Amino acid sequence: MNKEYNLLLxxxxxxxxxxxxxxxxxIPVTANLSMVHDGVQLMERLGNTALNNLPDVVFLDLNMPRKNGLECLAxxxxxxxxxxxxxxxxxxxxxxxxxxxxYKKGASYYIRKPGDFSKLKKVIEKALTTASENQFKQPERANFILQP
Structure with a gap:
C-alpha cells in the first residue's frame, strides 16, 4: 500500500x-487526516471542497449533533x-x-468502534486495505461490516 490517503473523520x-x-x-499507511465534529461541519467542508480535492474516504460517525451520520450519508x-x-x-x-x-443508502463499509486500541488499529488498516483493493466500491451485504 504505497498510496497516500486523504481521510476525513x-x-x-x-x-x-x-x-x-x-x-x-x-499502522503502515500513509494518510493525511482532517477532522470535523458534526454533520453540519462535514457537509460544509465537502460542499466547499473542489472535486479534485475531495477526501479519498470519509469515516462517518452516526450519532452526531446538528446533523447525524445517516442524514449526511443521504x-x-x-x-x-x-x-x-x-x-x-x-x-x-x-x-x-x-x-x-x-447499506441501502450506499455506505461503503460499516465498522463498529472497538473499545480496544489494538483492534482499532487493525480495523482501520483493514478498512483502508479492503476498500482500496475493492476500488472503494460497496461490497456484497455479507462483507459490509468490517471486523478487526
Whole structure:
C-alpha cells in the first residue's frame, strides 16, 4: 500500500478522534487526516471542497449533533459532486436495521468502534486495505461490516 490517503473523520467525540488519529499513526499507511465534529461541519467542508480535492474516504460517525451520520450519508449520495465519495460508517451501535439502511443508502463499509486500541488499529488498516483493493466500491451485504 504505497498510496497516500486523504481521510476525513466526522466524529463529535474528542476521545474517539484522538484514538483514531493515534491508531492511524501506528499502522503502515500513509494518510493525511482532517477532522470535523458534526454533520453540519462535514457537509460544509465537502460542499466547499473542489472535486479534485475531495477526501479519498470519509469515516462517518452516526450519532452526531446538528446533523447525524445517516442524514449526511443521504445528502452525500444525493449530491452529484459527492455521490461517488466512499463513506465508511464508524459507530458504536450495531443495530441490524440501521446497518441494513446504511447499506441501502450506499455506505461503503460499516465498522463498529472497538473499545480496544489494538483492534482499532487493525480495523482501520483493514478498512483502508479492503476498500482500496475493492476500488472503494460497496461490497456484497455479507462483507459490509468490517471486523478487526
Amino acid at each position: 466526522a466524529d463529535d467525540d474528542d476521545d474517539d478522534c484522538d484514538f483514531f488519529k493515534e491508531a492511524l499513526d501506528e 445528502e452525500i449520495k444525493a449530491n452529484q459532486k459527492l455521490q461517488n465519495l466512499p463513506v465508511i460508517i464508524f459507530s458504536t451501535s450495531l443495530d441490524s436495521e440501521i446497518v441494513d439502511n446504511l
